[in-house]
Amino acid sequence: MNGLGFRVEGLSSGYRGRPVLKDISAEIPAGALTVLIGPNGSGKSTLLRALAGLQPYAGSLALTGPKGAREVRGISRREFGRLAGVVPQGFHPAYPFSVWEVIGMGRLPHGSFLRGRPTPEDDEEILAAARRVGVEALLPRPVTALSGGEAQRVLLACVLAQNPPVFLLDEPTSALDPNQAARVFALLRELAEEGRTVVTVVHDINASLVFADGCLALREGRLLFQGPIDDLNGDVLQALYGTPFLPYHSERGDVMWRALAE
Numbered sequence: 001m002n003g004l005g006f007r008v009e010g011l012s013s014g015y016r017g018r019p020v021l022k023d024i025s026a027e028i029p030a031g032a033l034t035v036l037i038g039p040n041g042s043g044k045s046t047l048l049r050a051l052a053g054l055q056p057y058a059g060s061l062a063l064t065g066p067k068g069a070r071e072v073r074g075i076s077r078r079e080f081g082r083l084a085g086v087v088p089q090g091f092h093p094a095y096p097f098s099v100w101e102v103i104g105m106g107r108l109p110h111g112s113f114l115r116g117r118p119t120p121e122d123d124e125e126i127l128a129a130a131r132r133v134g135v136e137a138l139l140p141r142p143v144t145a146l147s148g149g150e151a152q153r154v155l156l157a158c159v160l161a162q163n164p165p166v167f168l169l170d171e172p173t174s175a176l177d178p179n180q181a182a183r184v185f186a187l188l189r190e191l192a193e194e195g196r197t198v199v200t201v202v203h204d205i206n207a208s209l210v211f212a213d214g215c216l217a218l219r220e221g222r223l224l225f226q227g228p229i230d231d232l233n234g235d236v237l238q239a240l241y242g243t244p245f246l247p248y249h250s251e252r253g254d255v256m257w258r259a260l261a262e
Contacts, residue, residue: 003030004083004165004197006051007069010059013050020046021057022221028199028214030065033192035208035229036201038218039241044201045089045170047218051199052086052168053077063166081109084166085159089174089201091151096142099154103129103139106161122161129160132187148175156184167191169200173207185211205237206256 006028014020021043028034028051036044049055053072062069063083075083085106093102106129107122118126130136133153143151152175159167167188173181181204188198189211202208215232217225217240225236237245237257244260 003195004063004065005030006197006199007062007064008060009062011047011050011057011061012059013046013055013057015046020221021050023059024218024221024223026216026223026226028197028216030197031192031195032213033188033198033200033211034214034216035205035212036199036216036218037203037205037240038224041220042218043221044218047216048168048170048199048201052084053080054086078109081162081164083164084168085162085164087155087159087167087169087172089170091148091155093143093151096144098139099130099135099141099143099146100126100139102143102154103135103157103161106158106163109162125161125163129157132160133157134183149177149180152176153180153184156187165196167196167198167200169198171201171203174203178207181207209256210252210254 008024008026011024012019012021024047036047038044046055050057050061053075061072063072063075103126104118104122107118107125127136130139133156135150135153135157138146138150138154143154146154152172156172173184176184185208188200192198192213209229212229214227215225215229216223217236219240224240225232234245234247241259245257246260248256248258250256
């Protein structure tokens with residue numbers, strides 16, 4: 001797996017003249033799990049959309065790898081579809097495609113599925129992805145009959161079937177119970193260990209701390225902190241969320257954080 005990362009320099013972006021991201025510069029390393037954290041409205045989802053090539057921006061946003069750096073806005077959508085898989089926030093299907101068909105849509109950038117002739121490789125990738133997220137038993141069911149958590153896992157399986165070197169996820173565990181959320185974070189950890197680059201927006205900091213390598217912390221559209229997850233501390237969290245945080249240790253010895261109401 002060729003490692004791909006991102007280099008962000010002076011990036012600004014917004015909606016209809018309203019600025020959201022303001023002069024962001026950061027490095028997102030290849031083969032690592034990076035979490036985007038910050039309060040609501042801080043620009044996390046906007047940054048993720050920019051990384052995915054879905055959000056106009058000023059400044060520079062480059063996909064970096066063994067062959068050098070390429071500006072994201074200059075990569076065609078079809079090529080980008082082979083390089084990066086995107087799991088958006090929420091999944092609300094309106095048409096009763098089967099789970100197998102939805103996961104199969106992840107094969108579209110590879111060509112054969114688009115022509116209506118899935119190959120044996122497509123079938124293998126779809127089944128492997130379904131097994132990996134635990135939705136194999138749901139393959140014949142219409143996605144409109146799924147719970148929110150089931151639909152979210154199907155969407156993740158779709159991106160797994162895409163088999164990209166980069167995964168971009170916007171709160172992928174928002175509809176999941178704690179057990180399923182832990183399983184998803186463990187899967188994202190596995191993907192990073194396979195050499196893939198994983199960037200995900202999270203709200204529950206503690207749920208992701210034990211799995212993440214690095215962190216980008218945003219507040220009011222500006223980058224407040226970037227670095228290894230072990231460097232995240234109470235001062236950063238207080239500046240980020242505007243309230244004190246108390247560290248404590250889990251039963252496994254992991255450092256966790258509890259917000260204190262002022």
